[in-house]
Amino acid sequence: MGSNRLEAMLQQEPNLFIPFITAGDPTGEATIDIALTLQEAGASILELGIPYSDPLADGPTIQEASKRSLKNGMSLSSAMQLVPAMRERGLTIPVIIFTYVNPLLQYGVKRFTEEAASLGIDGILVPDLPFEESDELSAYCEQEQLSLISLVAPTSKERIQKIADRAQGFLYCVSSLGVTGARKDLDPRIEEFLNTVKEASHVPIAVGFGISTSAQVSTIQALADGVVVGSALVHQIGEQGEALQNEETKELALQRIKSFVKALISE
Structure with missing residues (x-):
């Protein structure tokens, strides 16, 4: 079933919006x-991040979310168990687990x-x-019909081609070299890089x-099939952390998150 759900989504949705959240935060x-x-x-598509104590690719926002989540005892195993609970409550979109090698090994x-x-x-x-x-x-992954999503950064054409040849699901293009985190401006060379990836x-x-504003989202949507938003959303969730844990304020906090996302992608 796994990658079939992902394949179906990729075929029907021209503008993919892929939010990243940290499992267990708050x-x-x-x-x-x-x-x-x-x-x-x-x-x-939902990217569900597994909290990790040494997240090399993540900037301070996601590191903080990881710390909060680890404090609550979240692990790879308990994060995976959240998915069937989401499905029971009506989640139909594909879920991709984002984890570092160490917890996986x-x-x-x-x-x-x-x-x-x-x-x-x-x-x-x-x-x-x-x-x-x-x-x-x-x-x-192949045995279990899971898509192994490859990351591709601005490197040589040969390497991009090699990674693209074996890509499954979608190719995750890293918009800039360095760690994740909201940025004011997109890398000026991004268009050239994405054209190279598209050809391959x-x-x-x-x-x-680093994609954090509706203007950046629109720019990326014009150049690619999908956009991933992580740090900006994780920051919002962090701001609503206390409210999300209180029955009386939870709905309002979720509304705020929803409004934030709608404003990002509705340009």
């Missing part, structure tokens, strides 16, 4: 509420792919797994890292 229960709110707001790659498929997860993205070392994970790729391309 709580597991709130993560389920947020996921459903994002689906209502127009999310095409500790958990066991084969065990992860088997469980992920059985829990209604559609794909996995591992930002610190070099393409050259992805064969084992790729083979297990047989799957849709989505762009992430």
Whole structure:
């Protein structure tokens, strides 16, 4: 079922909006509420980040969210368990797990792919797994019909082509070299980079890292098939952290998150 749900979404949706959230920030229960709110707001695919103590690709906003989540005892296993709970409550969009190599190796790659498929997860993205070392994970994902999402950065044409040849689901293009985090301006060379990727790729391309304003979202939507928003959204969730944990204020907090997302993608 897994990658079929993702394939179906990729075929029907010309402008993919892919929000990233940290599992367990502020709580597991709130993560389920947020996921459903994002689906209502127009999310095409959900990226569910696994909190990690040493997130190399993440800027301060997501690092802080990871810290909060780890404090609550969230782990790779408990984050994966949130997905069937989301599905039970009506989440139909594909879910991609975003995790670093270390937690994955500790958990066991084969065990992860088997469980992920059985829990209604559609794909996995591992930002610190070099393409050259992805064969084992790729083979297990294939067995379980999970999409292994590849990241591609502005490097040589040859390397972009190599990664694109084996891409599954969609290709995640890193908009700038460096860590994630909201930025004022997009890299001026982004258009050239995305054109290179488009020429090489047989799957849709989505762009992430540092996209935080509706103007940036519009720019990316004109150049690519999808846009990933992480830090800007995680920051909003952080601001609503207390309100999300209180029954009386929860609905209002979710409304605020929804309005934030709608304003980002409705240009």
